[in-house]
Amino acid sequence: VPTSAQPQKTENTSNGIPCPYTEITAAFNEILGPYLGMCKKLTDSRKKAVQARWRECIKDGDFDTQDSGIEYFKRYFNYIKNQSFLTGSNERNWRADFDWIFKSQNYTKICEGKYLRS
Numbered sequence: 148v149p150t151s152a153q154p155q156k157t158e159n160t161s162n163g164i165p166c167p168y169t170e171i172t173a174a175f176n177e178i179l180g181p182y183l184g185m186c187k188k189l190t191d192s193r194k195k196a197v198q199a200r201w202r203e204c205i206k207d208g209d210f211d212t213q214d215s216g217i218e219y220f221k222r223y224f225n226y227i228k229n230q231s232f233l234t235g236s237n238e239r240n241w242r243a244d245f246d247w248i249f250k251s252q253n254y255t256k257i258c259e260g261k262y263l264r265s
Contacts, residue, residue, distance in 0.1 A: 164213055166201040168194050171220050175245060178224040182234040186245040196249035203251075223248075223257075230262045 168189055176185050186193070201216060210216040227233050227248060235242040247253050256262065 164205060164211070164216065166198045167213055167217060168197055170217050171197055171201075172245075174217065174221045175224055178221065179228055179245075179248075182228055183242050183244050183248075193246065193249070196246065199251065200249055200254055203254075227257060230257075232262045233257070 172186050172189050172193075180186070204210060204216065204219060210219045227243065231237075233243040233248075243253070248257065
């Protein structure tokens with residue numbers, strides 16, 4: 148029996164476009180999971196980070212529908228997949244993870260091309 152205490156799959160933003168946490172997480176797992184590890188638990192702090200990036204992207208005009216937002220994040224994940232530094236090809240064998248790529252400062256650096264390697 149569903150209760151009001153159960154987490155919602157989406158959350159409305161101020162512009163009425165719900166953030167599809169589960170779809171974004173599924174896309175992460177499909178595209179980046181094999182490289183960065185699977186996101187097995189969508190915790191409240193992870194939801195907040197995804198929601199914050201979702202709202203920023205809407206504000207910046209990156210997308211204007213839920214479907215185009217999901218496609219935007221799929222492109223973001225594919226972009227990360229192609230950055231060898233972020234997937235472990237670096238001197239420390241360090242890899243980004245779900246939490247790291249959704250942190251505001253890291254998201255900005257990734258989008259600005261800081262981790263491009265030739």
